[in-house]
Amino acid sequence: MLSPETASRMQFGWTISVHIIFASLSIGLAPFIIYFTWKDVRTNEQRYARLRSFWVKVFAAGFVMGTVTGIPMSFQFGTNFPQFAEVAGELIGGPLAFEAKMAFFLEAVFLGVLLYGRDRVKDRTYVISSVLVGVGAWLSGFWILIVNAWMQTPRGYEMVTRNGMEVAKLTEPFAAFFTPRMPWMYVHMMNASVISVALLVAGVSAYIVWKKPDSEAWNTALKLAVVLLIVSAPFQAVHGDAYGRHVEDTQPQKFAAMEAHYETGQADLHLLAFPKSLEALTDPRAENLVTVSLPAVGSFLASGGDFDAEVIGLNEYEENPPVALVFWSFRFMVGLGFLFIGLALWGGHLTYRGRLSDSTRYLKAMIAASPLGYAALLTGWYVTEIGRQPWVIQDELRTSEAVSSTLTGTEATLTLVGFVVVYVGLVLTALYVLKWLVREELRALGVRESNEDRWRGPIPWVSKDD
C-alpha cells in the first residue's frame, strides 16, 4: 500500500492530467466554434455548416468528459487535502465558487442550446450561444488560474488562528486575486490551449484532406489551423522566455530545478541537454549531461542584463522538488515548442506557395503532431506543479501537511486504482469517439473505405501513402 500522501498526490496529479486535456480542449476549440458558427449563419455555405457540426460534436463530447472529470477535482480538495482546503478556504473558495457560477453554468447552459437548439432558437441567439459557451470556457480558466497563481505567489492574506488551526485570512482581495503570477499564467495557458487545439484541428484536417484532397471544408479548416499556429506558436516562445525570468524572480527554487542548477553562482543557459548516462535521467547534473550552453547567459536572462548575477542553487534549500522530473519536463516542453514553430513556418511557406494540401509529407507530419500540443501542455504543468514542491502553497504550507490525517493508505490506494482504471477507459473512449467521428465524416464525404484499414486502435498511425 502506498502512503496516504503519495497516493493522494498521484491521484490528484493523475486526475488533473486527464481533466486538463478536456478543459483546454474547450478553451482552444472555442474560437473555432464561434468562427464556424458565425460563418455558417452568415454565409450559409455548406462547408461551414459541416465544420461547425463536426467540431461542436467534438466540443460536446469533450465538455461532457471535462465535466465528469472536473467534479472529482473539486471534491479532492476536501477528500484528500482537507488541511489545504481549510487553510486556504477564504482565498480559494471565492474564486472557485465564481468559477462555478460565472463560467461553468454559462458554458453548460448555452452548450445545451448550441447542441440541441438549432431549430428552436433564432439565428442570432444561436450565434450568441456559441460566443457565451466560448466566454464560459475562457472565464473558467481565469478563475481556476487565480487559485493556482495564488498557490505559486500567495499574496493578500495573513495567518490567524481559527478553531484551533492556523488559517489564511483574506486581507487584500485585489492583491490575492491578481497575484504576480496570474497574468503570466493566464496568457501562457490560454495560448497553450489554442496551440494544442490548433494542432489537433490541423491533424484531423490533414488526415481528411489526405484521404479526400478536394474537400473544400477541410482545406479551409487546415488553413485556419495553420494560420492560428503561425501566430500562437512563436508568441508562446517569446512569452515563455519572459515568464521564465518572472519565475526566477518569484520562485527561485523552481527555477533552479528547471535548470538543475545546484551551486549558487553564475548560471549558464543550457540550450540543449543530453544525458551522458542513464543516471542523468533520474538525477540530472552538470557532470552527467552533455549540454550546448551559453556561458553565463542564464545569469544574464534571470537578472535582466547582468552576466555575473548570482543565481541561487538547489544546495541552499533543505528540501527540493524532484529535480529530474522538473528538468526533463521543462526541456521536453521547450523542445516541442520549437517543433511547433517549425511546423507553423513550414505550413506558412506552403500556404504562401498555395501547396498546403499537396504536400503529403506536410500532411503526415501534421497528423503525427496532432497529440503533441497536449504533451507540451501537460509537461508544462508538471514543471509548474512539481516544481513548487515540497510546498502546496509556496513557503506557507507543505504538501505533506495538507494531506488528510484520517485517510488510510488502503483507502487512498484503492481510490487511486479506481481513478486510474476509469480514466484510462475514459481517455481511450475519447480517442475512439474522435476516430468514429472522423470515419463518419469520411463516409459522408464519399471516401471509400479501403480493405486495409490504416487507423487501427485509438491513435492514427501514419504508415503508407495513398
Added chain:
Amino acid sequence: MTDQLVPVDSYLVESLPEIWFGAVLFALGMYVVLDGFDFGIGMLYATRTDEHERETFLSAFGPVWDANEVWLVAFGTMLLAAFPRVYSRLLADNYLLAIGFVLALVFRGLGPELREQRDEQRWKRYADYAFVGGSVTAPLLFGMLAGRWLFGDATLPVVLTGVGLVAVSVVTGAAFLAAKTEPGLASELRGYGIGATLAYLVGVVVLLGTVVVTDAGGAGDTILSLPVAVVVTLSVAVGLGGSMLARRGQYRAWLASALALPTLLTILVAILLYPTIYPSTGLLVREAVVSPLALNLVTVLGFPVLLLVLWYFKFLYGVFSGPIGGEGYGG
C-alpha cells in the same frame, strides 16, 4: 480597491453567516431537485426496452443534465467559500462515500454520450449499464453522504437517507417525463411515480422515528419540534395530493407538486442542521464561517451572478419546454 466597497471588519448585514447557510442549502436544494429528476430518468430508463421510448427519455435528459449537475459544483464551492472547515471535514471524514459518488456521476454522465457514438447492440448495452448504474448509485451515495452529515455514524438512518433520495428522484423523474411525453407512456410512468411517492413518505417517517428512538447525531429533540412536524405534514399532503393529480392525468400539476418534495426535504435538512452546521462535530454556523471581508466579497460578487444563473435556467428550460419527440440524445 474592494476595501472601499465592502466593510472589512463587520459583515454587510449582521445575519450574513446565516444568509450564507441558507444560500448553501439553496444550492444543495437546486441540485437535489434538478439533478434528482435526471437520476429518476436514468432509473426509469431501466424499465423501458423499446428503443423509441429510450430515445425519448434521453432527449428529455440530454439538453439539461449537464447544467443541472453544475449545481453540485455550486454547492460544493459555496460551502468551501463560506464554511471551509465543514467542506474539508465532511469530505475527508467520508472519503470512500464521496469518491464513490463522484465516480458514479462519471458513469451516469458518460453513458448517454457514449451510447450515441456507435450503432451497435453490445456497445449500447454497456452504455446503458453505465447510465442506469450511475443513476441509481449516485443519489444513493449522495443521500448517504448527507445522512452522515446529519446523523454521524448511525448506520440505519444513513442508509435510509440514501434510499429516500433514490425514491424521491424516481418521483420527480416520473413526473418530469410524464409531463413531457405522450399519454400512453405517461400513464405507465405514473404507476412508478406513485409507488415511489408512498415508499418515500413511509421512508421519511421510519427514518425520523429511528432517529428519535436512537437519538442519532443528537437530532432526536429537533425532530419532535413544530417546524419538523410542519415539513413532514406538508410532505405527506403534497405527496398524496400529487399522486391524485397523477391519477387524473394532470401531469404538469403533478410535476409541480413532485418538485416540492425534494424542496421540502432540503428544508428538513436545514432544520436538522441549524444552528450547528456539522452536528456530529458540534460546529456552529458562526464558528465555521470565514472572516467578514471574505464573506462580504463573495456576497457582493456572487449573489448578482446567482440571479443571472437563475435567469439562464429559465431561458434553458424555456427553449426546451413542451413535449419531446424521439429525436434521441444527439438531437
